[in-house]
Amino acid sequence: MKSRSRAQYIGWAATLAAVLLPPALALAQALPETAPAAALQLPRDLSPWGMFMAADIVVKAVMVGLAFASVLTWTIWFAKTVELIAARRRLRAAIAALEAARSWTEVTARLQGADDGIAVLVRAADAELRLSADAMTADGVKERIASRLERLEAAAGRKMIRGTGILASIGATAPFVGLFGTVWGIMNSFIGISKSHTTNLAVVAPGIAEALLATALGLVAAIPAVVMYNMFARWTAGYRALHADAAAAILRLVSRDLDRGAFDQRPAERRRGVTAAE
Numbered sequence: 001m002k003s004r005s006r007a008q009y010i011g012w013a014a015t016l017a018a019v020l021l022p023p024a025l026a027l028a029q030a031l032p033e034t035a036p037a038a039a040l041q042l043p044r045d046l047s048p049w050g051m052f053m054a055a056d057i058v059v060k061a062v063m064v065g066l067a068f069a070s071v072l073t074w075t076i077w078f079a080k081t082v083e084l085i086a087a088r089r090r091l092r093a094a095i096a097a098l099e100a101a102r103s104w105t106e107v108t109a110r111l112q113g114a115d116d117g118i119a120v121l122v123r124a125a126d127a128e129l130r131l132s133a134d135a136m137t138a139d140g141v142k143e144r145i146a147s148r149l150e151r152l153e154a155a156a157g158r159k160m161i162r163g164t165g166i167l168a169s170i171g172a173t174a175p176f177v178g179l180f181g182t183v184w185g186i187m188n189s190f191i192g193i194s195k196s197h198t199t200n201l202a203v204v205a206p207g208i209a210e211a212l213l214a215t216a217l218g219l220v221a222a223i224p225a226v227v228m229y230n231m232f233a234r235w236t237a238g239y240r241a242l243h244a245d246a247a248a249a250i251l252r253l254v255s256r257d258l259d260r261g262a263f264d265q266r267p268a269e270r271r272r273g274v275t276a277a278e
Contacts (some may be wrong), residue, residue: 048148051210056188059214062181066217069170075161083236084160087117091242094118098249104129104257107250117156118246124148125250138258149247157240164232171226178218181193185211 055078101107108126111119125145132141189207 006162025098028199043265051213056210059185059210062177062184063217065128066174066178066181066214066221069174069215070221070224073167073170073221073228076167077224077228080163080232084232084239088235088242090241091114091118091246095242095246095249098246098253101253104115104253107253117243121149121152121243121246121250123255124152129254138255141258142251142255146247146251149250153240153243153247156243157236160239161232161236164229167225167229167232171222171229174218174222174225175215176218178215178221181214181218185214239257 094111095118097110098107098118101110104126107122111122125148128145128148129141132144186208189211192207
């Protein structure tokens with residue numbers, strides 16, 4: 001009885017092996033062929049350049065725009081830095097010359113032919129002195145000269161800060177532009193999930209990484225733009241303060257010569273100068 005039961009068990013095992021072994025062998029032979037095909041469909045280059053090349057056309061356009069904004073930011077930084085440093089250096093030298101001058105005639109002789117900011121202030125003050133040759137009251141002349149110099153100072157500040165508004169625009173909009181590229185790329189990734197009918201992370205991760213690269217580029221463009229805009233705002237305020245110092249030095253010189261009566265000696269010559277200028 002025991003030998004028959006053992007023989008039956010052996011027969012059942014042989015029958016089960018004959019039934020299950022062929023499908024298992026067929027599956028084992030199919031796996032090496034399908035796995036490399038699935039692996040070839042996945043992008044392998046996840047470097048920034050590789051992700052850019054594999055991105056959607058809209059995401060590519062966003063990345064190119066943000067890269068251009070970053071280049072523009074650094075170009076403005078270089079140009080305005082050179083301009084501001086040179087202008088402040090000239091202003092300091094001119095203020096030193098104004099402080100060393102003893103009379104208005106000496107100042108006009110020193111700055112004759114110059115075309116920098118201080119020379120413009122001196123010419124404006126001298127023009128007002130010529131126009132006021134027949135109304136040479138100390139308070140009125142100084143008030144009119146101060147009005148001219150104040151407007152020239154405001155114009156110089158506007159000229160120096162020109163172009164930095166682009167930095168403010170880039171700093172305010174670049175993160176949102178990058179976010180738009182990210183939203184578009186993730187939307188495409190979800191569309192790919194629905195088409196492939198799989199939630200495997202290896203399939204959707206490259207598309208999400210390409211989308212997040214747009215946000216990273218937006219931050220790369222925005223952060224330096226905001227920092228540079230604030231820096232130029234402080235530098236421009238310092239530049240206007242130097243202009244105010246120069247205007248104060250000019251007013252002091254004019255006030256001294258008014259008290260000395262230097263402008264009352266030859267009023268007829270000054271009136272002829274005004275007539276010739278007109």
